[in-house]
Amino acid sequence: MRPSQLKKFQEQQAKFAKGIGKRVERITTLWQTIQTNKTSTHGELDELVLEAHKLAGTATTLGFVDLGERGRDIEVLLKPSLEGQENPWPNTDMDALIATIDDVARIEPKRPEDLTYGEVTLLHEQGRTKQLVYVLADDLSNTQEMVEQLQYLEYDVLSFDATDDLKEALSKEAPSVLIVDINECDLLSKVTKVWRKNSGIPLVVLSSTECWKSRLLAAKAGAFAFFHKPIEYDDILSVLDSLWETHNAQYRVLIVEDEQILAEHYSIVLQGAGMKTLIVDDPEHLLDELGEFSPDLVLMDLYMPNCSGVEAASVIRQHSSHTNVPIVYLSGETDLKLQMKALQVGADDFLTKPINDLHLTQAVSIRAKRFRQLSALMDRDSLTGLLNHSNLKVALDRELSRARRHKSPLSFVMIDIDHFKSVNDRYGHPVGDKVIKGVARLLNYRFRKTDTCARYGGEEFALILPDTPADIALRLIDEFRITFAKTPFSNGPDTFYATLSAGVATFPEFDSIESIIEAADSSLYMAKEKGRNRVVTHVELDANKKNHA
Structure with missing residues (x-):
């Protein structure tokens, strides 16, 4: 574990250890009640099995392995009684388990380094928000235009014309991607001596030939992508977009777990892997949080007081807006028949407690990524990958509701490419699509x-900026406008530039979807009237109306 994770894990262990006495006392008291009052014990039996189930999952996860096993043994022994197959008394095995549970509770937990938890990448500790790109070429003048394109889009680019210099740079810092421009295959051979396939650094090859031999050599070298020169830089940028999305995807996971300390542990592990989490300890609030948090995945305990995971999943699936969100049960239940029965209700997978931290992050990220991909096909614009018009309004409604609840500002921005018809007329629609994708990127x-x-x-285009007042939005959008105006677009040998105009409206001045969109659109119209290539806020729009009143 990394130092930050280790500290949090030790804090959780200490917190759990303080509450062990009460847990053990509760289990012992419930068993004594069952033995004393043999005519009416169904409620106590339910509660005892639930307490043992929670103890098994939480204790084992936090390193109290012996105590966790004791909880699991109690749960297994009492389940037949809970299902009406046999009476819970007399039960000498249970008596023996209860008699020794206090001693087992005193056993020291395992140290974090002795557990089987895998290393989890802490994306937020990497400390770099821009992608770092290394470019290697025999002749750097051939890559100058590409490098400028990347720099305009705020990539950090370092160029090299010798593999020895590349080797030294790789030893100091790993880039997000390595681009190699080759005229002769010898350069690629030299690269493979200083760069390795298993380094995790994607290799993109630009080649003056596209024969089978060249492509095969690139494939054998482990190239992520291959382009024949002269290249369309938009194609390279699309590859980098894909890598950026993969490396920076912040999946949103809703954790439904009544055992607070266990929920906190899962939350810390997933946050450590770059995900955003929200804990719901009472299923009664589940639908509200689903609507506001918009998770990519729901991670849910199967057994909870007052409401089982299966019942909660049934309620989720009653709402058409939550039909596709993945639901994954995380439970100590090992009975395959019960697992399959639980999955029939509408859940997507079943993970068994205790679970390795690395296994948990991988299982969650794989399912969340698949959900994102499927959602993108339905909810996003096919050309740009941005949210489409109808889903924008859903998002705006959600963000306005959140802003009202937290009494925080929110800015809505309308953006339009200036003289776009002229771009299409002069260069053609494929080039116009490049400009549209350039704005989106x-x-x-x-x-x-x-x-x-x-x-x-x-x-x-439209942009929703939560927690952003009008003056900050104006500065951000104006910086965006200036950067875009400096971004070159190519049409064969020709290079041209485009500009854009924007209008900004802010909550709470406008507190409905219709009013804030109309105000932003009116501000955009005023920016166009004033000469384009500028940003106008509703404040300037209102002042202009008063002057002409």
């Missing part, structure tokens, strides 16, 4: 994960 790079970018239609 820059939106993704320049704004936060908590911001929402969308293609409103045609050459129009």
